[in-house]
Amino acid sequence: MKLWITSLVFGATLSAAGLTLSGSVISDNQKMITSRNMGFVTSVNVSEGSRVRKGDLLYTIDSREIDSAKTQVEMGIAQAELSLQMYQNQYANLELNLERNKRLLRQDMVSRYEVENLELSRKNLKNMIHISERQVSQAKARLKEVNNQYNYLRITAPNNGVVVSKNIKVGEMAMPGMPAIVLSDLNALKIEVDVAENSLKYVPVGQKVKVTIPSVGYVGIGRVSAIIPSSNPMTHTFKIKISFSAKQTVYPGMYATVEIN
Structure with missing residues (x-):
């Protein structure tokens, strides 16, 4: 009986206090840009951090x-x-x-x-x-x-986004299938957090949560959009993706917290 009472008190405390989880902003539409043809890079028009629009020329290779x-x-x-x-x-x-x-x-x-x-x-x-x-x-x-x-010698941006990685320079050999540029779509941002297996019941898909991104002063409401099993079953954790909408500029990699009541 004593053990049952203790468990009941613990559950009530957890429910009242809620869960606060730490995570990061990610782009749910991150693309690795590569060339279809092999050739020497003749020009590179972007650098890491560059904002690009769909159709902008990223780099060219020789013919x-x-x-x-x-x-x-x-x-x-x-x-x-x-x-x-x-x-x-x-x-x-x-x-x-x-x-x-x-x-x-x-x-x-x-x-x-x-x-x-x-x-x-x-x-x-x-x-x-x-x-x-x-x-x-x-x-x-x-x-x-x-x-x-x-046409494939001119590699252009498939969508709006920001360049988060650039692995080519003028004069280097572009190889088919080798990522040259990584582009993150800023219009498809989500927050990713890890949740312990025993807390998974508090965050079903569709659950509304409070989202905070301290570096830009954002506070808003998000929604659990996906639950992804960990690739390492020994950790007994799950990745949770949370969709949100922010008017201010938010970048992938920013620290975020999620409060679940």
């Missing part, structure tokens, strides 16, 4: 590899067009020759065999013309693809 590919494709187009022109000229000459031999056949001056051979040659040339036309079309489509690659 030597694409220039080489474009030259090869253009040579392929020229060769395909030359072959097509050659077959078309041969076809035109063969048509004239065939018509002349048909007239001669009607006069019994050539054999039907010769005319049939010319007709077969015309059919073969017509097929070669169709193949060459497809080759020209494919080569031109490839050129369009190569030209589109130039």
Whole structure:
């Protein structure tokens, strides 16, 4: 009975006092910007802390590899067009020759065999013309693809935000898949705190909480938007994400407290 009374008093004290948790502001839309093509960095237009808008140019890389590919494709187009022109000229000459031999056949001056051979040659040339036309079309489509690659040499911001990390310099090699810039969206900020497993029942998703960010003097109401299990089950803690709205400028990394009553 004594143990039951003690537990009841403790629960009432916890409920009356509430929970105060410490955490940090995070961006729920943080992007790692990388290049699609490999090449030397030719310009960098931002630094850590820079505010950017969607579409702003972040950095550029050189086009030597694409220039080489474009030259090869253009040579392929020229060769395909030359072959097509050659077959078309041969076809035109063969048509004239065939018509002349048909007239001669009607006069019994050539054999039907010769005319049939010319007709077969015309059919073969017509097929070669169709193949060459497809080759020209494919080569031109490839050129369009190569030209589109130039767009990927100019890396732009996918959304408004602030640059929180910059890992490239002019003259360095940009590698596909390697993060060059980390961009945090300031319009998708949340507060992240750790909550002990035995206190999780006080912070269900949707729960309203008091949020304080001392460095900017912000005090407001937030709402629990997500509960995330810890990657280390031995700690028996959970990460809680809290959405909030602030009129003043708030940056990722700022210290915040959350009060749960």
